[in-house]
Amino acid sequence: METSISKRFAFAFLVITFTSFFIAGGMGVYLFNNMVQTTIQNEIGHDLDAADVIFQTQLTNTEEIVKYSSGYSRIRDNLINNDSAALRQGLFDIYNERFNDTIDILTVTDKHGVVIARARNPAVFGDSVIDNSLIQQALTGETISSTEIMTRGGLLKESELLAVQAYMEFTPTPKAKPRPDTNSTSGMVLMAATPIFDYEGNLAGVLYGANLINRDFAIVDIIKDALFKNVEYDGRDVGTVTIFQEDFRISTNVFTDSGERAITTRVSQEVNEAVLERGESWNSRAFVVNAWYVTAYKPIRNFDGDIIGIMYVGILEQPYIDAGYKILWAYLGFLFLGFVSSMFIARYFTKSIISPIKKLIEGTEAIAKGEFKGIDVITHDEIGELANAFNDMDAKLQNTMADLISSRNEIEAIFESISDVASAQDMDMKITFANRLAKDMYGDDIIGQFCYNVYEGKSEVCDDCPATSLLETGGVVRTIHSKYDNEGVQSHIETTGSPLKDEQGNISGMVMIRRDVTEQKTLENELRVSYVNLETAYEELKQLDKMKSELVANISHEIRTPLTSIRGYTELMLDGTLGQTTNQQLKGMKVVLRNVDRLTRMISNVLDLSKFDQQERVVKEVGLKEIIKHAVDDFENEIPYKSIGITVDVSDNLILECDADALEQVFINLLGNAIKFTDKGGSVSIQAYYEDEHHIHIEVIDTGVGIPEDKFELVFDRFYQIDASSTRKYGGTGLGLAITKKIVEWHKGTIWVRNNPNGSSGSVFHIILPRKHN
Amino acid sequence: MAKILVVDDEPDTVDLVKLVLETEGYQTSVAYNGEEALEMIKIDKPDLVLLDIMMPKMDGWAIRKKIIDNEETRDIPIVMLTAKAQPIDKMIGLHVIGVTDYITKPFGRQELIDSVKKAIGE
Numbered sequence: 017m018e019t020s021i022s023k024r025f026a027f028a029f030l031v032i033t034f035t036s037f038f039i040a041g042g043m044g045v046y047l048f049n050n051m052v053q054t055t056i057q058n059e060i061g062h063d064l065d066a067a068d069v070i071f072q073t074q075l076t077n078t079e080e081i082v083k084y085s086s087g088y089s090r091i092r093d094n095l096i097n098n099d100s101a102a103l104r105q106g107l108f109d110i111y112n113e114r115f116n117d118t119i120d121i122l123t124v125t126d127k128h129g130v131v132i133a134r135a136r137n138p139a140v141f142g143d144s145v146i147d148n149s150l151i152q153q154a155l156t157g158e159t160i161s162s163t164e165i166m167t168r169g170g171l172l173k174e175s176e177l178l179a180v181q182a183y184m185e186f187t188p189t190p191k192a193k194p195r196p197d198t199n200s201t202s203g204m205v206l207m208a209a210t211p212i213f214d215y216e217g218n219l220a221g222v223l224y225g226a227n228l229i230n231r232d233f234a235i236v237d238i239i240k241d242a243l244f245k246n247v248e249y250d251g252r253d254v255g256t257v258t259i260f261q262e263d264f265r266i267s268t269n270v271f272t273d274s275g276e277r278a279i280t281t282r283v284s285q286e287v288n289e290a291v292l293e294r295g296e297s298w299n300s301r302a303f304v305v306n307a308w309y310v311t312a313y314k315p316i317r318n319f320d321g322d323i324i325g326i327m328y329v330g331i332l333e334q335p336y337i338d339a340g341y342k343i344l345w346a347y348l349g350f351l352f353l354g355f356v357s358s359m360f361i362a363r364y365f366t367k368s369i370i371s372p373i374k375k376l377i378e379g380t381e382a383i384a385k386g387e388f389k390g391i392d393v394i395t396h397d398e399i400g401e402l403a404n405a406f407n408d409m410d411a412k413l414q415n416t417m418a419d420l421i422s423s424r425n426e427i428e429a430i431f432e433s434i435s436d437v438a439s440a441q442d443m444d445m446k447i448t449f450a451n452r453l454a455k456d457m458y459g460d461d462i463i464g465q466f467c468y469n470v471y472e473g474k475s476e477v478c479d480d481c482p483a484t485s486l487l488e489t490g491g492v493v494r495t496i497h498s499k500y501d502n503e504g505v506q507s508h509i510e511t512t513g514s515p516l517k518d519e520q521g522n523i524s525g526m527v528m529i530r531r532d533v534t535e536q537k538t539l540e541n542e543l544r545v546s547y548v549n550l551e552t553a554y555e556e557l558k559q560l561d562k563m564k565s566e567l568v569a570n571i572s573h574e575i576r577t578p579l580t581s582i583r584g585y586t587e588l589m590l591d592g593t594l595g596q597t598t599n600q601q602l603k604g605m606k607v608v609l610r611n612v613d614r615l616t617r618m619i620s621n622v623l624d625l626s627k628f629d630q631q632e633r634v635v636k637e638v639g640l641k642e643i644i645k646h647a648v649d650d651f652e653n654e655i656p657y658k659s660i661g662i663t664v665d666v667s668d669n670l671i672l673e674c675d676a677d678a679l680e681q682v683f684i685n686l687l688g689n690a691i692k693f694t695d696k697g698g699s700v701s702i703q704a705y706y707e708d709e710h711h712i713h714i715e716v717i718d719t720g721v722g723i724p725e726d727k728f729e730l731v732f733d734r735f736y737q738i739d740a741s742s743t744r745k746y747g748g749t750g751l752g753l754a755i756t757k758k759i760v761e762w763h764k765g766t767i768w769v770r771n772n773p774n775g776s777s778g779s780v781f782h783i784i785l786p787r788k789h790n
Numbered sequence: 791m792a793k794i795l796v797v798d799d800e801p802d803t804v805d806l807v808k809l810v811l812e813t814e815g816y817q818t819s820v821a822y823n824g825e826e827a828l829e830m831i832k833i834d835k836p837d838l839v840l841l842d843i844m845m846p847k848m849d850g851w852a853i854r855k856k857i858i859d860n861e862e863t864r865d866i867p868i869v870m871l872t873a874k875a876q877p878i879d880k881m882i883g884l885h886v887i888g889v890t891d892y893i894t895k896p897f898g899r900q901e902l903i904d905s906v907k908k909a910i911g912e
Contacts, residue, residue, distance in 0.1 A: 572873075572875075573844060573873040573874065574873075576873035576875060576894070576895040576896055577800055577803065577873050577895060578802075579895065579896035580800075580802075580803050580806065580873075580895040580896040580897065581802040581803060581806055581896075582896070583896040583897070583898065584803075584806040584807075584809075584810065584896070584897075584899060585806060587898060587899040587900075588806075588809065588810065588813075588899065591899070593809075593813050612896060616875075616896055619875075620875060620876075623876065627876075
């Protein structure tokens, strides 16, 4: 529905207004109708009763006239005196003088019911009217009146005019009950009879009179005037009164369309059956002649109680209908006013609701455009709360967006700075992002294309696509595959895929980084071959080294044996055991002995050096001073001989983890060198101190010949002698410092030599050892 | 004078040692392998055995074991006279196995004489 809230509000208001007005209106109309109906029905019932009363009054009036005229002496005396002719003359005169316009019939009978004189027809007399119930009753001495039907014969006797007046030919009426005859000759009369007595009080006769109702509209008009005051509506009488003889109208003020009184028409079958046949009152809406009336009918009975006709009263319905319409129109007018005011009210309320909502919408649209400016809605209702919440959200969103953008920029920068092809794919393998390099290599239009198409030139997903295992493991996957270009050159591509997850942690795609590792791969292969070669070579070398060590050990043993003989016999020769020797010989033998010694030491050192790597070493925490002390003790014999002063300046608290035997060897070698190269009267000192928290610094200082600066490094090489002459002079093996360095380095220490800074000659060997072996 | 048995597979060495000891006035006998040595010990009952280690067939340590295992010869002092000159070898010989002395080749005349004297208890 593309309907704005304001329209919906207006619509809702209208619906509410409509609904309530219709319900109220419907109720009103219903109640109004109901009330009007009931009221009219009640009223018409009362009217009918009133009409009946007036009708009865008319009857009484007739009776009064009869009673009154019976008092005339010309009637009474002549009757009592049996002077029939005088009576006839007297009645005729009285009637014509006094009553010809107030009563239609005035007749005297004798005490047997035989007519003596008729006021309107003096010539006819002598006939009996004893059949008449009213006459019979009057003959009993009682004045009586009632509505009766007179036959044409009876009427003719009274007056030929009356018979004519009474005759009616029925007008065909729709809805009327069918009847066999088409006319009526009898008439309905208001009849009264009164007895006349002689002076003794004996009944002398009866005077009766009657008024014919047929075509006499006096009664109905009197009733109408009394009840409805001649009020007309739209040219019609509002109220109508009708007297029926049997079922046809004999007197009425209902007019036909041609403006004539609607006598001779007949009542509807429905009313006929209810009133005439069943003797009930009939009270309802009815179509009378030519219009709708609210009507009431009741039966008219004669003296004997037989139903002889109907009294009808009706009110024109149209005024009430029109009044209803008027109310309806007024109501519709109010309804319309209601609509209009509803619209205005709806508009007003809608506006007060809509305008902050519009601001909210504008704010939302601003956010959609990436502008965060909040909205200005100050109402203290739900909308106001919504606006506040909106502004909070706006601020938070702004922060979140800023974070998102900066992290996005960061990630983009990372992507762009990768020197590989990097792109992101969705679950359909369509590229959604690609870095510069990827676009440079595969074209700017790769976004939205399938990755296998772009990168591999394939039309469907690659068999070894990392996505497959990526989706299974949810982790980073790395594969290497080879591909051949058009010229058949093989290249190796390493693909690293990592899953992209949405905010719920579901995998929504992946990031793929493609690196051409062809060169790396080649190098790797070469390296692997080299490594294998190297390993073989290393194994061979190790084997050789082992063989060498064994060889050295064997050789050294083998050399010692002949040396034993050389040394032994030379000594025997030297001490004269083997006979006299010349001085020259002695000198030579001493040289032999010295070189045997040297050779022996050399063998020992070589063996030490070659065996060093193969030995198990025992590392434990020892005091440095103790080790140095042992070493110094070894030289006890030589020191006095050379008169060299040895100073040991090492505190007891220097503790380190080391192989004590090996380290002792270091000091033996260094001290040996120091003593060897120091002339008589010189001095050797050993100092040790903490270099720092983790290292000990040891210095072995002598005042000997010193070492030229350019030989500082070389002295630690195997078989290196500073010069040949020193070999001769000092008998070194050229291996001591090599072993020393080896031991120090095994302890992860360093050793170097400098000239003695304090004296003119001599050298200082520096050693730095870590306190902890590891 | 004390009788000393020199055991070594190297005749030159045997001769030298013999010469040195005899010069000092000791009575010597020689053996060039383990079997001979054990035979000589049985016959001669020497006061001291100078024993080389690296010999074919039965090495010095095995010979010593036989000497020690025999009640009659158990108390004869044994001085090892060997080219196994590594300090560790010497230490094992003296302190772990427990020979009387351990002289490494090439030894000096005086060294040998001192050791022999000490071993015999002169």
